[in-house]
Amino acid sequence: MLSFVSRLPQRASTSRISRFSSGNSNQEEPKIEILKKTKNIPKKFKDSIHDLSKDPKSVLSTFLPDVQKSFLGGRSQAPMNWNYPNRKFEDDLKVEANLEELAKDTPKLAKREFKKLKKDVAEMLDSGLDKPDIIAGKKHGEAIIEYDFKDSNSLDIWRTGCDSDWKQGFSKVELLRTARNTALFKGYLNTEVVKDGKTTRAGWASMKTHDTYAFDRRKYLWWWKNYTHLMIKCRGDGRSYKVMLYTPGALDVTWGDTYSYPLHTHGGPYWQYEKIPFSRFFHTVGGRIQDVQSRVFAEEISSIGIGLMDRMNGEFQLEIDFIGCYNDVTHEEKFAYESYSIPMFNPQTI
Structure with a gap:
């Protein structure tokens, strides 16, 4: 017997599951079993539950809570092509950062990067008039x-x-x-x-x-x-x-x-x-x-x-x-x- 499971488009806080059975034509009509709302829902799942009747946002935000409007208006905060950290397409990439380690390493990293920035600005301001090869090409x-x-x-x-x-x-x-x-x-x-x-x-x-x-x-x-x-x-x-x-x-x-x-x-x-x-x-x-x-x-x-x-x-x-x-x-x-x-x-x- 082949069974199908589909989810009804109801409120995300209540889980309704329909089970349909395929068989002979004389079979009874499919029964719909409604599962009662569970009281003991973990906190991490409660935060992701979205009531579509009270706030009809995008259905995508029901499953991806991080997708929301930014202060610029309408811009999603989800990872985009030009800033997604998984540049090498790793299957099991986990981006984790310890706040204490970041606070400890920030002064050292800032000093190193500002030192490089000083060198970059000097190269950018360096005039090319005294370098004829840039204008006329190499010999x-x-x-x-x-x-x-x-x-x-x-x-x-x-x-x-x-x-x-x-x-x-x-x-x-x-x-x-x-x-x-x-x-x-x-x-x-x-x-x-x-x-x-x-x-x-x-x-x-x-x-x-x-x-x-x-x-x-x-x-x-x-x-x-x-x-x-x-x-x-x-x-x-x-x-x-x-x-x-x-x-x-x-x-x-x-x-x-x-x-x-x-x-x-x-x-x-x-x-x-x-x-x-x-x-x-x-x-x-x-x-x-x-x-x-x-x-x-x-x-x-x-x-x-x-x-x-x-x-x-x-x-x-x-x-x-x-x-x-x-x-x-x-x-x-x-x-x-x-x-x-x-x-x-x-x-x-x-």
């Missing part, structure tokens, strides 16, 4: 080193991650500063899949910059638009890595936008200078190559990363001396890949 063969590891604090803006950090695998990764004033990106790649019923692939590790302005404002590498190539001095273990340029936007659908290109290492003790044209980077979202491709605009790049996901178990090691940009005036290519014209009335043309 041929001119280069800039954006990230090096000569300072002891140079690793502060770098973050590392792997599948084991998300409980989706067993890989390990670390980023160290060597005695040669270089960065060593090393670890162990394990493609064994966690048996959680959701994960289907595993085996990745990455390093990424997290360099922001004061108060966690996004920092764009807009001066890279005066260069044509990304330049990396490195030496590896013969494995193929991937260089990623991150260009996230304001909305959540653009948070995974990246432009990628492979970094093939030779192996051995010799350094290699890799110059990758910006026109060769292809559009990816969450590591997946997109059908509709477009060129990367350097002024939209906010961070850079290097990852490994070659599906081979074992140790890996990549030593990096510096990351920068190079200008080649003879490189006139805008985008290396063929772009197809989309037919009219295609949903992607809307």
